[in-house]
Amino acid sequence: MRKVYNKIDQITGNVVSLKARDVAYEDLAVIEGERGVSLAQVIRINRDQVYLQVFAGTKGISNRDQVRFLGHSMEVSFSENLMGRIFNGSGVPRDDRSALSENMIEIGSPSVNPVKRIMPSRMIRTGIPMIDIFNSLVESQKLPIFSIPGEPYNPLLARIALQAEADIIVFGGMGLKYDDYLFFRNTFEKGGVMHRSIMFVHTAADPVVECLLVPDMVLAVAENFAVNHNKRVLVLLTDMTAFSDALKEISIIMEQIPSNRGYPGDLYSQLAKRYEKAVDFEGRGSVTTLAVTTMPGDDVTHPVPDNTGYITEGQFYLRRGWIEPFGSLSRLKQLVNGKTRDDHRSIMTACIQLYAKCKEAREKQAMGFVMSSWDKKLLGYGKRFEQEMMDLKVNISLEKALDRCWQIMADFFDPQEVGITEKLLNQYWPKKNV
C-alpha cells in the first residue's frame, strides 16, 4: 500500500510542494480534498521536498489535503475503443461515456532514431486547391498554419479533417473557446468522420496545466496507431500559441529565468519535441501534423511563430480569409508534385506569377495610373483566381483544379502569354468554342 501524505507545505499558482519520499521524477500523484480529486505530476524534487504541478489547478486545495503517489508517469489508454471519443487534457472523457483504462501507454515517449526515417514521398490530397496545387501537403510533414485571431483557421482545420486522405484523425484542442469545441465536434459528426477521429480538448475555461498535456496525449495515440496499426494518421492541433503560453505560465511560477518576452529558454526544444513526432515509419503508418499558430499582433518574429518556423517544414499563412499564395510554403512539395500530373509544376508557377503581376496591376490602379489592356487582363484573371481557386470553400480534386486553372487562364490570356512550354500548351490549353 502506498503511503498517503496529508501535509502540503506550499501552494503557489498551479504548483504545490510537500515533503515525501520514494517519489520518482515525472510521477503522477492524486490530490484528494473537499473539492474532489485531481491529478498532479512531479516537476521537481529537492531532497525530500517534492513539487507537484496540479492538472486541475490549485483553487480550493488546502494544506491538509491528501496526496497519494501512483508510482508511474502520465499514461493514456490506447486501443481501437478510442475511436469517436472525446477526452480532456488529462484523459478524462468529455463525452459522458465510460473512462478507458485498458492498455495504458506512456506519453512523451523518446524521439525516433533519425536513421530510421525515410524520405517522405506520398502526397496527402485535401481537396483544397491552394494546398494541393500550390503547396502540397506531404505525408509525415509538419506544417503550421500561421494566422491571427479572427481568421477562419478553425473552419479551415475542420475542412482539412473532413477532406484529407487519412485513416485516422487525432485532434488536439488547446485553449479552445467552448463554441469552437462544439463547432469541431458538430462538424466532425455531421461530416461523418467522427467514427475515425479521436479528440483531446482543453477549453479556455479548463485549468492551464491540462493544456500542456494535450499535444503529448494526441501524439502518443497517433504514434501508436501509426507504428502498431500501420495507419496514416493526421494530427490536427489548435492552437500551439495557447500551448506555449501555458508553458510560459508554468515556467514563471517555477521561477525559471525567462528568455524572450517571458517565454522559457527551452521553448524551441519543447515545440520541436512535439513537432518532430511527425514521421513516416518505414513499412508502417505515418504521422502528419498540421498545427495552428496564432501570431500575436500578426508578428511573425514573435517567439512562438519564430521558433515554430525554424522547426516546421514550411508554413501556411491564413490571412484575409484565404491561404496567402506568397509566403506560404510547403518545403516538401518538390518531393511529390512531380509525380501527379505533368502540368502540375508548370501550373503552380504560372498561376502564381500571373497572380503576382495582377497584384502589381492593382497597385498601379490604386495609384490612379491608366490601365493597359494587359493590366485589364491581369485584373480579370486575379478576380477569377481568387473566387474560384483561393476561396476556402472550393473543394475539388487536384485534377479538376488543374483543369480549372487552365480554363481561367484561357479565358483571359493568349497561350504564349502565360509562360508555359509549348508541349503542355498543346496538350492542355482549352480549345475555344467557336
Added chain:
Amino acid sequence: MSEISGKIVAIYGNMVTAEVDSKVKQNAVAYCCKGRDGIKLKAEIIRLRGNEADMQVFESTRGLMVGDTVEITDDLVSVEVGPGTLSQIYDGLQNPLPQLAEECGFFLKSGVYAKPLSETNKWHFTPLAKQGDKVQGAWYLGWVPEGIFQHKILVPPYLAGEWRIKEIAKEGDYTIREKMATLVNDKGEEKDITMSFKWPVKIPMKGYAQRLLPSEPLVTQQRVMDTMFPICKGGTYCIPGPFGAGKTVLQQITSRYAEIDIVVVAACGERAGEVVETLREFPHLQDPKTGKPLMERTIIICNTSSMPVAAREASVYTAITIAEYYRLMGLHVLLLADSTSRWAQALREMSGRLEEIPGEEAFPAYLESVIANFYERAALVTLYNGQTASVTIGGTVSPAGGNFEEPVTQATLKVVGAFHGLSRARADARRFPSIDPLDSWSKYTGAVLPEKVPVARQILVRGNEVAQMMTVVGEEGTSIQDFVLYLKGEFFDRVYLQQNAYNDVDQACSLERQEYTFSVLLQILQKEFSFESKDQARKFFFQLQSLMLNWNEAVWQSDSFKEIEGKIKELVK
C-alpha cells in the same frame, strides 16, 4: 579504474544533484541508475559545490528518484577515435545510430549505448616506425587503409615527453583492441598503444608543430562564396539567417561540393528530415574529386531537435574533436555545424537550471567565451612531419526573429573570419544562394581575381543606391547613367551571384571557370554603354542576362559554351 558512487538528492528537468564524498572531477562522466528498472542514464558533472555534484543527464530523467545511486567514473566526456570513424552516423555522444536502430527499432531507448567503433573489424596495419625509434605524442606508428585514406595510427597526443618504441606490431590484420606497440620513456614507464584512443571532447586536440595563418582558399564551387566572400582552409565562417532563408540548403551544398578531404556534419538541434536527406542521398552521390560515394568522406554527428538537449551541447564538441583527429593525419577537414544557436540554447537551458545570473536574453554570461573557444579550435597547422593540415568551421546561426543583433550572432561575428548573412528578402525573391552581397564580409583573400572584387562590389553598392532612390523618385526621375548602373548591379547579381542548384552544371562552378566568367563580366560591368532610352538599356541587359544564364548552364569549354560566349562578345562589342 575505481568507481565512486553517490546518491541523488535533487532532480529538476535534466539536472540531477548527487551527494558524493570522494574525489570527483569536473566534466567527468557519471551514470544515474534508476532504482525502478535498473536503467543507467549517462550524465556529465557540470558543477561541484561542497559534497554536492550537479550533473546534466543526457536522457530524459523520468523515473529517477532521490536516493538512487550515481556511479561516477574517472573519465571526462570523451570520444573514441580510431579507424572506422569515417562514414559513420553518430549521435551527440558518439553512439552509432544505425546500430541503435538495429537494437531498439524505430525509437531511441533511454539508457542504451553502443560502442562507437567496431571491435571485431580487422584493419591491415603497416608500420611506419620501428623498434628503438624515438617518438612523441601525435607521431605516426603506422597506417591502415580506411576508404580512400591512409588512416595513421598515432601515438596518442596526450602522451607528454619523449618515448621509445620498445615493441611494435608487424604488418598484418588487427582489431582496434589489439596491442600495436609498447612505448617506454626515460622514467621507465611503459605504455601499450592500440589503434584507437579516447580524447575528452572539451579539450582541444593539439599535437601539431605550429599554427599558421589561413591563406589557402577553400573552394566551395559557389560563386558568391568563392569570389565575393571567400573562406580559407583553417578559417572560420558563419551563416546567420532567419528561418526559410536556406541555411541548411547552403550547408548541404557546401558539404557536397567543397574541395576538401573530409566533411564532418554536425546536425545540432535541427530538423531530422534534413539529416535524412543527407543520409539517404550521400551514399549515392559521387565525390567529384575521387569518384567514390560522398559518404566515404563524410562523418555525420546527428543530434536533432527532439533528441535530448544535454547531448546537443556535447555534439558540437564531439564533431570538432573528430575533425581535429583527422587533421593530425595531414588531412583538410571541414566542420559544418547546423545550428550553433541550438547549441547556445542548450547552454542557456542548463545555465537556467543551475540558477546562474543570466546575461542578455537569459543566455549565460560565458556564452561569448564558449563560442570563441569553439571557433578557435579551427586552424591551419603544420604537423611534426612538416605537412600542413587544417580544420575549417562553418556554423549556421538561427537568430530569433531574424534579428542579427541577438547575442549568439554577435558573439559569433566577433570571432569568425567570414560572415555570410542570409536575407529573407533574397530568399523570398528566390535569389539563391540568399547570401546578402551588401552586408556580408570576409577577411580572407579569395582565389578569384581578388584585386578586382572591390570593383564588382562597388557596382552592387551603387546599383543598390540607385534602386533605393528609384523607389522614391520613380524611373522617370532617374538619369540614364544611374539607371544603367542599377541594371548592371541587378545583372551581376542575377548571372553571377545567383546559382541554379537544380541545374547539373550550374550547381557547382569550378575555380577556373569562376575566374573566366568573372573576367568576362568585369569587362561588361566596366564598359561605358550609351543608350538612347531606358527601355533600350533594359532590353539590352535582359538579352545579355538570358545569354549569360544559358552560358552558366553550358558545360565548361563545350561547343555550346564557346558558341554562347561568341554571342555574348558579339552583343557587347
